[in-house]
Amino acid sequence: MFAARAVFAAGQRRAFSASARNLSKVTVLGAAGGIGQPLSLLLKMNPRVTELALYDIRGGPGVAADVSHVNTKSTVTGYEPTPEGLASALKGSDVVVIPAGVPRKPGMTRDDLFNTNASIVRDLAKAAAESCPEANLLIIANPVNSTVPICAEVFKARGVYNPKRLFGVTTLDVVRASRFVSEIKGTDPKDENITVVGGHSGVTIVPLFSQSKHPDLSSNDKLVNRVQFGGDEVVKAKDGAGSATLSMAMAGARMTDAVLRAAQGEKGVVEPSFIDSPLYKDQGIDFFASKVELGPNGVEKIFPVGDVDAAEEKLLEACLVDLKKNIAKGVSFVAANPAK
Incomplete structure (x- = not known):
């Protein structure tokens, strides 16, 4: 109970801080993928995003360099595919969006993606739980009906689960x-x-x-x-x-x-x-x-x-x-x- 209250209070402090500064760091995990690239571009064009952190297992810095040339005020940083790079991308983030994972092919259901994407989402959720437990976590990676519960279980295991900040994007x-x-x-x-x-x-x-x-x-x-x-x-x-x-x-x-x-x-x-x-x-x-x-x-x-x-x-x-x-x-x- 004490841990839950501490997380909630920390979340309140963070929300007030972000609102007071009117600054928002958004991290995209899977930024070089089919969803991640256009998503990163759209976020670069959003005036509410002041800092954009892009991470992927390959190509993150390249996408960041490309998107960074868009003439809006936000800064863009691409991070190397290392544990340290992932932690840095997540540190201080207000919103983490996870489109990472493999796409569907003809004949595949979202459940067919489970074995591959489940491990990816689990590991990224672990990194988020350790580096930015108070951030809003937006899950795009399919199958969302299963990947959102995966994130919840990972956060629970680390004592930082706040159900108010976990979203499956529908x-x-x-x-x-x-x-x-x-x-x-x-x-x-x-x-x-x-x-x-x-x-x-x-x-x-x-x-x-x-x-x-x-x-x-x-x-x-x-x-x-x-x-x-x-x-x-x-x-x-x-x-x-x-x-x-x-x-x-x-x-x-x-x-x-x-x-x-x-x-x-x-x-x-x-x-x-x-x-x-x-x-x-x-x-x-x-x-x-x-x-x-x-x-x-x-x-x-x-x-x-x-x-x-x-x-x-x-x-x-x-x-x-x-x-x-x-x-x-x-x-x-x-x-x-x-x-x-």
Whole structure:
């Protein structure tokens, strides 16, 4: 209990310090990858980011040199792929974004990525827990339903777990939903506020069209399927050359911006995220994606799922079955393969 209070108090001090200075260091782990490069560029263009730290197992300094020429005020540093380089990249960071990992190929599910990406995320989480335990940790590396619990277990093992600062980035699901709806309805995507809950893979992605301006769309099975499996559409179109990188980078940049806006004092910042959530803990599901209000200390408020129609109720039932397995897989991995 004392350790938890100490972490919380330290987080409060750090949030106040970052807000008072209006300075924000953002670290990208996996900065030279398909998501990492466009994400780094978008973050360089964000005026709320004053220091950008880029790390990867290869190519980090090169990406940093390239991005550093963009004429915005923030500084950019690339770090060597050594334990010391990783620690330096993380030290003093306010937000750590982890897009590291291998991309999907045609025929692969996000779970197929597990064996490779689980170890990568575990080791990066260990480094973050040691070098910047108070930072907001944004996980993009798939499968998010399992990698977020992996991070939680690593932080717990080191006594620095703060559930308010761990986020699975599910922003792309609502981005896709709003875009797909706009295509059907002939509207501007920015005017389409679609709630998406659950997780971040396949049937665990549950769009709640009944809560939008177009409740009729909840019976549109083709649309629901497209939101749930939009990533497969990109993997197939790229014909083995990668997965959703550019749209995911945009989603990661949007989520990072939301966290920074809230940290710097903006009120009413709401984004979806896969977090340690009380919504379905009574069913043994410790993580769930829903709308989250952000604040200086991370998660400020977790919004309930709300009213759903009969079709969405069935989608939620299927979601929870898979989600429970995905979460357990991440927890079991760390138990069997603890970070050294």
